[in-house]
Each structure stands twice: as structure tokens, then as C-alpha cells.
Amino acid sequence: MLIVDDSVVARAVIARLIDASDRFSVVGAVGNVGAALEFLARATVDFILLDIEMPGVDGLTALPDLIAAGGGAKVIIVSSSVDNGGAATVQALAMGAAETLVKPTASELSARFGAALVAKLEKLCEHPGQLPPALVVRSTPSPLPGSYSPITQPAVSRSIGMPTTPLARRATGDDYDIVAIGASTGGIHALSRMFRELPSGFRLPIVITQHLPASFMPYFAAQMALLSGRVCEVAVDRLRIRPGRIVVAPGDAHLKCVRLSDGGAAFRLTHEAVASGCMPSVDPMLASLADVYGARVMAVVLSGMGRDGAEGARRIHDAGGCVVAQDQETSVVWGMPGAVVGSGVADAVLAPDAIGRLVASRRRA
Structure with a gap:
């Protein structure tokens, strides 16, 4: 060195x-x-x-x-x-x-x-295996719809119950309603490359669990806002999910999505131990989004060590959602995305800029 x-x-x-x-x-x-x-x-x-x-x-x-x-x-x-x-x-x-x-x-x-x-x-130095040769990556990007009107901030509902069925599919002609991203080591650089590909008119909510200490989160949120050109906020308990916003998990709590009585959705902060040992963990975020949004979730797992996100990605896959993993060549550590690929639930394995273009298309891989 x-x-x-x-x-x-x-x-x-x-x-x-x-x-x-x-x-x-x-x-x-x-x-x-x-x-x-x-x-x-x-x-x-x-x-x-x-x-x-x-x-x-x-x-x-x-x-x-x-x-x-x-x-x-x-x-x-x-x-x-x-x-x-x-x-x-x-x-x-x-x-x-x-x-x-x-x-x-x-x-x-x-x-x-x-x-x-x-x-x-x-x-x-962690390198848990190579990309399976049988995996085929397909994507058919399509243009984004036209511009969107500014979204006002609705009041946060305090009537929160656990979801029983996924949110109903909206008649938009698009394939998903929310983007969920999990990342760790090397993830911030991957996020910056990914966000450069998102146009200003992209209004779907984005939620991120990035492994960082709580004290880093205000800086991280500010960096994501700068890179994406949209509002980014550190999640608080009962924060409502709104279009045009990026929400990042705090460094000392998991994010779990729950359904609201008015048909919307919000996040609860939890602190239970998880199998990966991470706090925050990608797994409970993805698993809860699968419960609430079903097939209407696009999950992205970026560079990071360990296996956090693999179980949550499986839940997204089983619910009919789309799972995308960062490729090994561009990952600082191919632990997290490699675990997703190794489990056979990745619909696409792409570099961050290609992931950004796929997300912008609002179509499945």
C-alpha cells in the first residue's frame, strides 16, 4: 500500500x-x-x-x-x-x-x-464470491412523465396501525411507487453516482438506510440533498412518506414502514436486535416496505460489507417487487450486494449510474 x-x-x-x-x-x-x-x-x-x-x-x-x-x-x-x-x-x-x-x-x-x-x-478485503454466470440483466428504460406540481406537506397522521394488505396499485402506468436503498462501505460514493442520473422531475419517495453513526446523519442528509437536488431529511418517528422527498434512517434506529388509516404510509423507528447486528439495518426497512407496498417497491442494495439487506431483498422479491444490486466491479466491498446476488433474488446487477437510469425509468429490470 x-x-x-x-x-x-x-x-x-x-x-x-x-x-x-x-x-x-x-x-x-x-x-x-x-x-x-x-x-x-x-x-x-x-x-x-x-x-x-x-x-x-x-x-x-x-x-x-x-x-x-x-x-x-x-x-x-x-x-x-x-x-x-x-x-x-x-x-x-x-x-x-x-x-x-x-x-x-x-x-x-x-x-x-x-x-x-x-x-x-x-x-x-472482503470478496464473497463472483457473479453467477447464469444471471441475465435486462432493462428497458422509458422516458419519465412530464413535470410535476409542487407537493404540499400534509399533516402527519397519528393513527398508525400495522398493515394487513399492500397499498393499492395506482393507475399511473409505472411499475413501482417507492425506491428503497441499502448501503454501507462505499455506498455514499455509489449514491452520488446514482443520483446524478435522476432528473429533477423524478418525484417518487426515496428511503435510504446507510450504515453510519447517528452523529454523521445531519451531514449525510445534507450531502444527499445537495447531490439529488431535493429535500432530504433524517427520519423521526411517525414521519409520513411523501413524494419528492428523500428519507434517511437515523444512525441509532431501524426504519419500519407502516400503513396509515387514510391509505398513506409512514415510518416508525425501532431498536430491536437483528440478525445482521447492524443499527440501522437494511433488512427491517425492506421487509416492512414489502408488507405495505408489495410489488410496488424497487429495492436497491449498494456497496457494503456483510449480508445486511439480503433477507429484506428476499422479502421484496417474494412480494413481487424489483431488486437491483450493485455490480462487483464498481463496489468498494461486494458483501451486501454480493449476498443479494448469491441468494438469487436480484433482478439486475448494475453499476450505480445504470441503476440511476433504471430508477428514473420507473420500469422494472
């Missing part, structure tokens, strides 16, 4: 901690972005450890160029600037960083920090 850090001491200590792992090794350590680009022009690495605050070109500014020069290398931001909940963290992840880790002061670089860094590297 390559270390890019202007501190000579930090480069030496981090290299020693990594080399001590017996699994990873440092093949280059440079002090600025220019030297890093020169190194990557003649060498190949699997990981780039990148500091943000450096003289000349800073790490965030250089991130797109380093990702391109790295030829598939995963970039981990190792910097004191990526503190818990910091805007720089979400910005880095949205720009394509695979992970972030807070770098302590040079005097505090220790075996504990080294263990945390190696643990992140090990998780990013």
Missing part, C-alpha cells in the same frame, strides 16, 4: 504498524500529492492511506485524481480532520473514499491505532 502524509514521523510509524500485521505491507510512503501521483504512475497498490491536511494540494482536493491514478486501489482517509460526525468525513466518503479513520497525534500513534487500521483493511 501507499501512505500519503506530509509528516515524516506519521509515515514511519504507520508503516511500522502495518508491516507488523504480517498481512499487509507498505511499498511506498510519500509526503505530498504530486509524489503520490508519480508513484502510482509506475507502481500498483491495493490501498492508499491519505491524509487531508497537507501543504499544497490537500487530500480531499486530490482524492478524485488519486482514485483514478490508483486503478482500483481503495483509499482510506487517515486524518485528524475526519472526527466523528465531521463534514469532511461524509464529503470524503461521497467523493469515493472507501473508509475513514481518525489519526491521533504523532505521540499517540500506538498499537491500538494500528489494530484499528488493520481491522479496516481486513474488512475492505
Whole structure:
């Protein structure tokens, strides 16, 4: 791997901690972005450890160029600037960083920090299998309907009961009524690519469960609003599902969809343990949407480690909905989408920009 850090001491200590792992090794350590680009022009690495605050070109500014020069290398931001909940963290992840880790002061670089860094590297090495050769991806995009009128915000109903039947299909000629997205490591970058393909007239509600701590969620929601050009809000209990909005799960609760007495739907926040061990988890979000919307759901599972979302995707599939998984080539970690593909419930396996075009078409894969 390559270390890019202007501190000579930090480069030496981090290299020693990594080399001590017996699994990873440092093949280059440079002090600025220019030297890093020169190194990557003649060498190949699997990981780039990148500091943000450096003289000349800073790490965030250089991130797109380093990702391109790295030829598939995963970039981990190792910097004191990526503190818990910091805007720089979400910005880095949205720009394509695979992970972030807070770098302590040079005097505090220790075996504990080294263990945390190696643990992140090990998780990013996860590759649970290849795409089954029999899977065929089909999609027939069609133009979006014309423009839509602004939607006023109805009052949130307090009369919430558990659904018994899916919401009735609307006579729109479209194939689904809501888009549900699950993601983890690498998901923010995939979301940014996906949202670039959605036109301003796309008004279907979008709900996202992204694995991030609660303190990150306001920054994440702001980033999604900026990328999508529409309102994005962190879910609160009993939040009504409305057209034209993006709702993201808070970092400390699951999202579950329930049916309202007036025929609409809302989210409840829950905190029960789930099989994946994630909080929030993609599985309860997808499973509850399958109960309420039935075949009218498009579920998208993006890059992330582990299997969260695989069971929920099966529920969507069994209810007649559409399930789309990110392809292995563009995933930072193909754990979550790979588990969906491996279970045989994916209707399409696509790169994020192609997923965005499919979602915009409002047609099934």
C-alpha cells in the first residue's frame, strides 16, 4: 500500500504498524500529492492511506485524481480532520473514499491505532464470491412523465396501525411507487453516482438506510440533498412518506414502514436486535416496505460489507417487487450486494449510474 502524509514521523510509524500485521505491507510512503501521483504512475497498490491536511494540494482536493491514478486501489482517509460526525468525513466518503479513520497525534500513534487500521483493511478485503454466470440483466428504460406540481406537506397522521394488505396499485402506468436503498462501505460514493442520473422531475419517495453513526446523519442528509437536488431529511418517528422527498434512517434506529388509516404510509423507528447486528439495518426497512407496498417497491442494495439487506431483498422479491444490486466491479466491498446476488433474488446487477437510469425509468429490470 501507499501512505500519503506530509509528516515524516506519521509515515514511519504507520508503516511500522502495518508491516507488523504480517498481512499487509507498505511499498511506498510519500509526503505530498504530486509524489503520490508519480508513484502510482509506475507502481500498483491495493490501498492508499491519505491524509487531508497537507501543504499544497490537500487530500480531499486530490482524492478524485488519486482514485483514478490508483486503478482500483481503495483509499482510506487517515486524518485528524475526519472526527466523528465531521463534514469532511461524509464529503470524503461521497467523493469515493472507501473508509475513514481518525489519526491521533504523532505521540499517540500506538498499537491500538494500528489494530484499528488493520481491522479496516481486513474488512475492505472482503470478496464473497463472483457473479453467477447464469444471471441475465435486462432493462428497458422509458422516458419519465412530464413535470410535476409542487407537493404540499400534509399533516402527519397519528393513527398508525400495522398493515394487513399492500397499498393499492395506482393507475399511473409505472411499475413501482417507492425506491428503497441499502448501503454501507462505499455506498455514499455509489449514491452520488446514482443520483446524478435522476432528473429533477423524478418525484417518487426515496428511503435510504446507510450504515453510519447517528452523529454523521445531519451531514449525510445534507450531502444527499445537495447531490439529488431535493429535500432530504433524517427520519423521526411517525414521519409520513411523501413524494419528492428523500428519507434517511437515523444512525441509532431501524426504519419500519407502516400503513396509515387514510391509505398513506409512514415510518416508525425501532431498536430491536437483528440478525445482521447492524443499527440501522437494511433488512427491517425492506421487509416492512414489502408488507405495505408489495410489488410496488424497487429495492436497491449498494456497496457494503456483510449480508445486511439480503433477507429484506428476499422479502421484496417474494412480494413481487424489483431488486437491483450493485455490480462487483464498481463496489468498494461486494458483501451486501454480493449476498443479494448469491441468494438469487436480484433482478439486475448494475453499476450505480445504470441503476440511476433504471430508477428514473420507473420500469422494472
